[in-house]
Amino acid sequence: VVLANAVGPKGHVDAIDPASLDYGAPETLGQAQNRISQSEIGSRITWYQSSPLDFLASVKHDTYDVAILCHSLWYFASPTSIAETLRALKGKTRRLCIAEYALSATHPGAVPHVLAALTRYSLEIHNPASDENIRTALAPSAIRAIAESVGWRLASDKTVVPDEDLQDGKWETKSVLTDAFLEQVKQHIEDENINTVLFSMREAVKNAVQALGEKPVRTMDVWTAVFE
Amino acid sequence: VVLANAVGPKGHVDAIDPASLDYGAPETLGQAQNRISQSEIGSRITWYQSSPLDFLASVKHDTYDVAILCHSLWYFASPTSIAETLRALKGKTRRLCIAEYALSATHPGAVPHVLAALTRYSLEIHNPASDENIRTALAPSAIRAIAESVGWRLASDKTVVPDEDLQDGKWETKSVLTDAFLEQVKQHIEDENINTVLFSMREAVKNAVQALGEKPVRTMDVWTAVFE
Numbered sequence: 001v002v003l004a005n006a007v008g009p010k011g012h013v014d015a016i017d018p019a020s021l022d023y024g025a026p027e028t029l030g031q032a033q034n035r036i037s038q039s040e041i042g043s044r045i046t047w048y049q050s051s052p053l054d055f056l057a058s059v060k061h062d063t064y065d066v067a068i069l070c071h072s073l074w075y076f077a078s079p080t081s082i083a084e085t086l087r088a089l090k091g092k093t094r095r096l097c098i099a100e101y102a103l104s105a106t107h108p109g110a111v112p113h114v115l116a117a118l119t120r121y122s123l124e125i126h127n128p129a130s131d132e133n134i135r136t137a138l139a140p141s142a143i144r145a146i147a148e149s150v151g152w153r154l155a156s157d158k159t160v161v162p163d164e165d166l167q168d169g170k171w172e173t174k175s176v177l178t179d180a181f182l183e184q185v186k187q188h189i190e191d192e193n194i195n196t197v198l199f200s201m202r203e204a205v206k207n208a209v210q211a212l213g214e215k216p217v218r219t220m221d222v223w224t225a226v227f228e
Numbered sequence: 229v230v231l232a233n234a235v236g237p238k239g240h241v242d243a244i245d246p247a248s249l250d251y252g253a254p255e256t257l258g259q260a261q262n263r264i265s266q267s268e269i270g271s272r273i274t275w276y277q278s279s280p281l282d283f284l285a286s287v288k289h290d291t292y293d294v295a296i297l298c299h300s301l302w303y304f305a306s307p308t309s310i311a312e313t314l315r316a317l318k319g320k321t322r323r324l325c326i327a328e329y330a331l332s333a334t335h336p337g338a339v340p341h342v343l344a345a346l347t348r349y350s351l352e353i354h355n356p357a358s359d360e361n362i363r364t365a366l367a368p369s370a371i372r373a374i375a376e377s378v379g380w381r382l383a384s385d386k387t388v389v390p391d392e393d394l395q396d397g398k399w400e401t402k403s404v405l406t407d408a409f410l411e412q413v414k415q416h417i418e419d420e421n422i423n424t425v426l427f428s429m430r431e432a433v434k435n436a437v438q439a440l441g442e443k444p445v446r447t448m449d450v451w452t453a454v455f456e
Contacts, residue, residue, distance in 0.1 A: 078420060079420055079424050080420065102435070103428055103435055104435030104436070104438070104439060105435070105436070105439060108339075108439075111333075111336075114435075115342075115343070118346075118428060118429055118432060121425055121428065122350070122425050125419075125421035125422060125425060136421070137425075137428050138424060138427075139427060139428045139431035139432070140431075141431060142424060142427055191353075192306060192307055192308065193306060193307075193353035193364070194353060196307050196364065196366060196370060197346070197349055197350050197353060199370055200346060200349065200365050200366060200367045201346055203368075203370070204331045204332070204342055204346060204367070207330070207332030207333070208333070208339075208342075210332070211334055211336075
């Protein structure tokens with residue numbers, strides 16, 4: 001969660017991430033933070049290694065102008081933990097900006113990414129200790145419903161089609177097609193039917209990549225929303 | 229299951245279906261059987277309202293030339309019940325022919341059908357009393373693995389792209405997008421995470437239909453295989 005106040009030349013940003021500083025590739029979270037801290041705006045950012053809920057517990061009312069959750073909601077462990085965080089932000093920031101994958105493929109090349117995200121999501125809900133990129137792949141309408149249920153009002157939203165260079169679609173698709181994915185299914189799922197659903201979903205991902213022929217896998221649409 | 233012997237002018241077909249005779253629309257199973265019985269080949273078909281397993285229990289070795297499971301495996305209650313039936317057919321028929329949806333969309337218009345089938349499948353595994361068209365949407369490779377595990381050998385297979393007129397893709401997609409689908413999710417699923425996965429999958433179906441714009445939803449590819 002990124003929290004900004006006094007947006008403008010005197011503004012300051014508090015950036016909260018619960019992840020370990022050695023998380024991430026090719027650049028780790030710690031390396032990225034160092035690089036940004038050494039930039040022109042570095043002095044105006046404070047990093048916090050904390051869960052957003054813990055951090056927000058000690059934040060006073062009306063502290064921030066805007067909170068930004070940019071591709072972070074899908075990392076959350078459950079819809080409930082998303083609801084708790086959005087509720088904790090109420091009153092502490094005027095606006096709430098969210099960007100998250102839209103589960104839609106305006107470009108046909110992004111169909112494998114949509115299928116791969118749903119497949120990964122279907123596995124990770126059976127792995128309570130998951131540290132995957134996708135643990136709770138909510139649809140935009142579900143995110144909106146949660147935000148509204150804790151008192152936010154949608155001011156505007158827009159769906160954008162990412163540039164061809166964004167690699168996330170390729171990564172996620174590849175990750176579902178590894179043998180490691182099948183190993184994780186074996187490890188976390190005992191039920192024969194759930195196991196076979198996951199196998200069918202993974203095969204559908206494989207088929208969707210094949211259907212593209214020589215064309216590359218693209219990254220799915222992104223939903224951007226502003227709540228007040 | 230359709231079982232045929234003495235293929236040719238003297239051939240006879242035993243057709244087994246466990247469903248109620250009033251099942252199906254716009255023509256019921258009983259109406260369809262009557263219509264076929266009154267046709268030129270009607271006298272050479274015997275209808276049995278029975279589970280394939282019960283029927284096969286009293287069939288002698290080498291009775292049939294060919295067994296045909298044409299879009300019937302996805303109705304089965306589980307991979308185990310499919311394995312039992314394919315095992316029971318061993319030795320009673322020389323060949324086994326299977327046609328089933330392939331979970332692939334060669335035509336981009338069939339993407340909603342693939343997503344809808346996986347979504348319906350993900351719901352029905354939580355409904356033991358399901359009488360839906362899709363209860364066990366196995367991928368071709370999973371069907372092949374089951375057949376081989378009980379002693380069948382794949383002789384040949386081929387994937388075909390259905391004609392635009394085949395309505396199944398439209399029906400299945402529509403059925404997942406009904407409010408009744410959401411009611412069934414509520415009824416059968418208590419777990420918050422499984423519930424939300426199904427909601428995300430349904431939204432992906434909706435988005436895939438929208439991405440087609442004015443173009444109609446098509447029916448996905450069909451896998452056809454001959455085992456010996």
